[in-house]
Amino acid sequence: MGIVLNQSSKNTITTYLGFGIGAINALFLYTNFISDQYYGLVAYILSAANIMMPLMALGVHNTIVKFYSTFKSKNSLNSFLTLMLLLPLVFAIPATIIGFLAYDAIAEILSQKNDIVQGYLWHIFITAMALAYFEVFYAWMKVQMRTVFGNFMKEVFHRVGAMLLLFGVYFEWMTVDQFFDGLVGVYVLRAFFMMLYAFSKRLPVFKFQRIDGLPSILKYSALIIVAGSIATIILDVDKFMLNNYLQIETVAYYSVAVFIATVIAVPQRAMHQILLPLTAQYLNNLDLVKLKDLYQRSSLTLFVISGFIFLLIVINTNQLYEIIPSEFSGGLGVVVLISIAKLYDNLLGNNNAILFNSTYYRMVLVFGVMLTVLAVVLNLLLIPIYGIDGSALATFLAIVIYNSVKVYFVKLKFNMTPFTAETLTVLWVLFGNVLIFYFWEFPFNPFVNIILKSLTVGIAYGSLIYKLHISEDITDVFKKYLKFLR
Numbered sequence: 512m513g514i515v516l517n518q519s520s521k522n523t524i525t526t527y528l529g530f531g532i533g534a535i536n537a538l539f540l541y542t543n544f545i546s547d548q549y550y551g552l553v554a555y556i557l558s559a560a561n562i563m564m565p566l567m568a569l570g571v572h573n574t575i576v577k578f579y580s581t582f583k584s585k586n587s588l589n590s591f592l593t594l595m596l597l598l599p600l601v602f603a604i605p606a607t608i609i610g611f612l613a614y615d616a617i618a619e620i621l622s623q624k625n626d627i628v629q630g631y632l633w634h635i636f637i638t639a640m641a642l643a644y645f646e647v648f649y650a651w652m653k654v655q656m657r658t659v660f661g662n663f664m665k666e667v668f669h670r671v672g673a674m675l676l677l678f679g680v681y682f683e684w685m686t687v688d689q690f691f692d693g694l695v696g697v698y699v700l701r702a703f704f705m706m707l708y709a710f711s712k713r714l715p716v717f718k719f720q721r722i723d724g725l726p727s728i729l730k731y732s733a734l735i736i737v738a739g740s741i742a743t744i745i746l747d748v749d750k751f752m753l754n755n756y757l758q759i760e761t762v763a764y765y766s767v768a769v770f771i772a773t774v775i776a777v778p779q780r781a782m783h784q785i786l787l788p789l790t791a792q793y794l795n796n797l798d799l800v801k802l803k804d805l806y807q808r809s810s811l812t813l814f815v816i817s818g819f820i821f822l823l824i825v826i827n828t829n830q831l832y833e834i835i836p837s838e839f840s841g842g843l844g845v846v847v848l849i850s851i852a853k854l855y856d857n858l859l860g861n862n863n864a865i866l867f868n869s870t871y872y873r874m875v876l877v878f879g880v881m882l883t884v885l886a887v888v889l890n891l892l893l894i895p896i897y898g899i900d901g902s903a904l905a906t907f908l909a910i911v912i913y914n915s916v917k918v919y920f921v922k923l924k925f926n927m928t929p930f931t932a933e934t935l936t937v938l939w940v941l942f943g944n945v946l947i948f949y950f951w952e953f954p955f956n957p958f959v960n961i962i963l964k965s966l967t968v969g970i971a972y973g974s975l976i977y978k979l980h981i982s983e984d985i986t987d988v989f990k991k992y993l994k995f996l997r
Contacts, residue, residue: 521659526777529666536670537770538835540677547760547838549687552627553694554766555759558750560638567643569602570735571595572650576787577868578728579654580795589718591728592651596715598732599643610636625759634695641698648702651709653788664705666780672697734876735867748883749902752890757898765899768842771824771831772849778816779857782809783864790864802865803927810860810929811937811982817857818941819972823965824850826948830957830964845903852910860929862917871924875917882913933981940975944968 541550575595582588610617614632622629649661676693679685685693722728750769753762786809793802828846832839866875886909893901922928948968953960980986 521662523778523782525659525663526666526780529663529670530774530777532667532670532674533770534774536673536677537767538831540674540681541763542767542836542839544677544681545687545690547763548627548758550763550766551625551754551759551761552631553691554750554762555628555754556631556634556638556691556694558747559635560642561747562751563635563639564642564646565736566602567599567606567639568646568736569598570732571598572643572646573735573867574728574732575647575650576653576791577731578724580788580792581724585716586718586720587723589716590720590722592715593717593719594722594728595647599640599647603640603643606636621754624755624757627759628754631691634691637695638698641695641702645698645702645705648705648709652712653785655712656785656788657712658785660708661705664701664708668701668704669697672700731872734873748886749890749906752887752894753899753902756894761899764839764842765845765902767835767839768845768899768903769849771828771842772846772853774824775817775820775850775853776856777820778813782813783861786861787864787868790861791868794865794868799925799927802925806860806862806865806921806927806929807931808860808982808984810858810862811931811933812984813857813860814854814934814937815976815982815985817854818937819969821850821854822941822944822948822968822972825945826951826964826968827961830960833957842899844900848900848903848907852907855911855914858929858934859914859918862914862921862929865921865925866917869924871920875920878916878920879913882909882916885909885912936979936981937976940972940979940981944972947971 541553545553575592578591579588582591610633618629618632621632645665649665652658652661673694676685676690676697679693680687680690750762750765753765786805789805790802793799793805824846828843832843866872886905889905889908890902893905895901897904918928948964948971951964953963955963976982977986
């Protein structure tokens with residue numbers, strides 16, 4: 512776990528920095544510098560682009576990670592990487608042609624409820640392409656165990672860019688239309704800079720020789736498109752579908768609530784970047800002992816860290832909604848449901864990495880397709896009845912069912928689960944802290960209340976985790992910093 516903790520700690524810092532900047536953008540700048548309608552449009556464009564991204568990438572970013580370590584000669588590896596760089600164009604070129612020819616028909620379908628969407632379809636397409644190639648170049652670095660710069664670009668760069676553009680709108684240096692063009696430009700620049708960095712560490716050598724196992728590689732890439740689409744659709748289909756039922760500003764209100772809850776995903780996002788190539792390596796070497804150890808330790812570490820973030824969100828949400836504009840305050844139920852779902856995501860540790868890099872990924876795709884259909888159906892049923900709360904409930908149910916199926920499948924095929932006795936202990940610690948601190952309010956303004964409650968629960972939770980010796984890795988970190996403070 513040494514390299515995992517080393518790079519994960521650096522990734523966690525940059526990820527939290529990115530989420531901090533994102534919080535300023537989502538909670539204060541977007542809500543005050545542009546209209547709710549345009550904020551909703553931003554959320555819709557990015558959600559639609561994220562849904563398209565796995566198709567644009569054609570599964571290349573996952574394929575690089577899975578097969579990179581299987582190539583032993585330079586020529587075979589260069590031929591493989593050449594294929595990976597060119598493969599996304601197989602979808603991008605036809606999609607561009609179709610976009611030109613059928614733009615009006617596509618625009619009419621997507622803008623039935625909100626006319627404003629009609630003029631921004633190319634923004635979705637270009638952003639999706641930039642997201643896809645960014646992931647390809649990031650995977651180029653993951654397999655070389657270099658994730659820190661890529662994580663900075665993934666979490667910080669575009670949020671800083673959005674912040675600068677928002678200030679540009681506020682000071683009337685640009686129009687709102689120019690803001691949207693600039694936002695797309697930020698994602699394109701991010702992909703370009705990631706390409707420069709990746710090629711500076713390993714310059715591509717274009718080879719078009721025969722690749723051993725090519726059918727297996729192409730089959731994996733094709734199937735992993737579905738896997739990537741499933742994960743993305745479950746997370747973004749709610750915002751995409753809200754546009755078809757409610758006014759687009761409602762997407763903005765929902766997005767703020769989801770962003771608050773998504774902070775829980777930060778540790779998983781940071782650790783996943785290094786867990787993915789390590790898991791692929793253990794699977795390729797058939798080292799199931801190390802794989803099980805990584806599975807359980809990553810699960811426990813993520814559960815402890817994300818559990819603390821979950822506590823901070825749950826006990827402070829009421830005060831947070833007193834700070835932002837009142838029209839956004841209807842998302843409290845969304846925050847709670849998505850927070851629990853995200854906490855469950857963290858509890859799975861490197862479960863996704865095991866499934867996507869194993870020989871059983873085909874069966875997982877079957878489950879994923881079924882659950883994607885379930886997510887869409889639940890949104891269709893619940894949004895008209897409960898609005899944004901219905902969308903959150905649909906997402907919550909889809910994620911819980913999907914994750915439970917994945918845990919059961921890994922248990923069935925590898926005879927291992929992420930859960931230990933310490934998992935139950937952490938659950939009781941979380942439950943007790945919620946009961947104690949949720950109803951405890953300081954008689955001050957919301958900002959002071961949030962700070963005081965966060966400090967209090969941080970001391971209580973951290974002390975319990977340390978005294979109970981729940982996680983060896985986290986205890987070692989505690990001892991290191993306590994020694995430093997002395």
